[in-house]
Amino acid sequence: MVVNRKILTLDEFTIQQLRQFPTATGELSSLLRDMGLAAKRVNVEVNKAGLVDILGDAGSINVQGEDVKKLDIFANNQFMGALQHGISCAGIGSEELEDFVIFDDEVSNNSKYVVLFDPLDGSGNIDVNISIGTIFSVFRRVSPKGTPCTKEDFLQPGNKQVAAGYIIYGSSTMLVYATKRGANGFTLDPSIGEFCLSHPNIQCPATGNFYSVNHGYFFKYDKGVQKYITACQQKPKSEGGPYTQRYIGSMVADVHRNLLKGGIFMYPGTTDRPNGKLRLLYECNPLAFIVEMAGGRATNGQQRVLDVQPHQLHQRSPLFIGSRQMMDELENYLKETNEANF
Ligand code: AHM
Ligand code: MG
Numbered sequence: 563m564v565v566n567r568k569i570l571t572l573d574e575f576t577i578q579q580l581r582q583f584p585t586a587t588g589e590l591s592s593l594l595r596d597m598g599l600a601a602k603r604v605n606v607e608v609n610k611a612g613l614v615d616i617l618g619d620a621g622s623i624n625v626q627g628e629d630v631k632k633l634d635i636f637a638n639n640q641f642m643g644a645l646q647h648g649i650s651c652a653g654i655g656s657e658e659l660e661d662f663v664i665f666d667d668e669v670s671n672n673s674k675y676v677v678l679f680d681p682l683d684g685s686g687n688i689d690v691n692i693s694i695g696t697i698f699s700v701f702r703r704v705s706p707k708g709t710p711c712t713k714e715d716f717l718q719p720g721n722k723q724v725a726a727g728y729i730i731y732g733s734s735t736m737l738v739y740a741t742k743r744g745a746n747g748f749t750l751d752p753s754i755g756e757f758c759l760s761h762p763n764i765q766c767p768a769t770g771n772f773y774s775v776n777h778g779y780f781f782k783y784d785k786g787v788q789k790y791i792t793a794c795q796q797k798p799k800s801e802g803g804p805y806t807q808r809y810i811g812s813m814v815a816d817v818h819r820n821l822l823k824g825g826i827f828m829y830p831g832t833t834d835r836p837n838g839k840l841r842l843l844y845e846c847n848p849l850a851f852i853v854e855m856a857g858g859r860a861t862n863g864q865q866r867v868l869d870v871q872p873h874q875l876h877q878r879s880p881l882f883i884g885s886r887q888m889m890d891e892l893e894n895y896l897k898e899t900n901e902a903n904f
Contacts, residue, residue: 572598572737572748572757579743589674590700590725593650594739597677597698598757600644601729601737604637604682604696605750608731633688634658637681637696646670651677652703652711655875657844662875666710674707675700675724676715678844678875684812693732695814699848700725716843716875720868726848728814738764738818740855745821761822766858769887770824771802774809774816782832786899787863790892813840817849817883821856826884826892830863837878842870846881859889863896 570578576591638658645651646665652673653664657680665671679698687694702724703715727739735750737757747761773794780788797803808825810816816827831838840846850860850867860867860883867879882892 570759572759575746575748575759579741587674589650590741592648593645593675593677593700594725594727596644596648596650597641597727597729598737600637600640601696601735601757602750602755603640604633604729605731605735607633607636608688608694634682634685641677641679641681641696641698645677649673650675653715654679655716655843656681657683657841657876662713662716664710664712671710672707674702676703676711677701678716678848680841680844683814683845684810687810687812692810693730693812693815695731695812695818696729697814697845697848698727699723699844699851717872719871720842720847720850721866723847723851723868726851728818728848728852730814730818732815732818736760736818738821738852740852742855745852745856764821764856766821766853766856767824767885768857769802770820770826770885771805772808772820772823772825773805773888774807774820774825774827776809776811776829777807779830779832782834783830784863784896784899786896787828787830789899790895793891793895813845813849817853820884821853821858824885824888826882826888828883828892829881831880835878838880840879840881842867842872842877842879843875846879846883849881849883853883857886858884859886860884861889861893 573595576594580586580588580591638656642654645654649669650673652670653662653676655662655678677698677700681696682694683697684694701718701722703711705712705715725739725741729737736747738747745764747764748757749760751758794805797805820827829838829840846867853860862880
């Protein structure tokens, strides 16, 4: 039998990376394996959506005051369970849980990492068969090993992330993760149930022609954002314009497309929600890390997302993320408008 050794599985890839660091303990590989396992379980349920009574509102409201869908809870339990049973994670923070969860058992207290995640982002799209995603962020804990992890382990700025990733449950299921060594994408091969390296060394194009924003809120955005959106629409053909608007309302899918094809995704603050909707710790930070590692940029309109010092698990942040040149252009509009208003 001929074995195709060109295709690396997620495990093989992370072990290959590990081999380049003789002092590495393998805990990160093991953590990524746990995330991959939970993702496969969630994927099975997402694919069955519509067949079983797991869809629709679970009848409770999550800590953000939004309706919780049943699959959100299922996904939350899968990721939390896989990490708790593993050997690499001392505790988690989740969009679905009001507070951090400190695992506090002997193995977990000796683990190196804590993980923050949004188990099922874009869950408003579950009932209508549109791509949804999981987003996660990994930090090395700052509290001493051998003790339970603490709040400070989770409230680190995004530039301290060791790894970050997302899973997109779409026309195919993919896991993309980044470390400081770059971003790589793995597509789930359902025939063997493994994530296989399909997008090595992802590079976000320096520019593109997609802009992703909720136009419905146009008049609630700052003048600078409005001017930039108008400029996207009025961009002359000679400069690659007008840009095409693509916004599916499932951030992982929107950011994934822009990461591969080039583009910009925006969820600005609005007059009624000055910090926007997205959560810094488990939505903005991990995506900002991945996009930066792939050569793109991410800001909150004032500063680099990854430099923000967080103070709360569920804090919100405006987000502008994508191709480097498009981000530069956006920032010129934001700056000009800020200066004009000063
Ligand atoms: P969720 O975490 O409740 O699923 O919300 C996050 C989602 C993002 O995936 C998406 O970009 C955004 O909400 C869409 O919000 P809006 O409908 O306000 O544009
Ligand atoms: Mg979310």
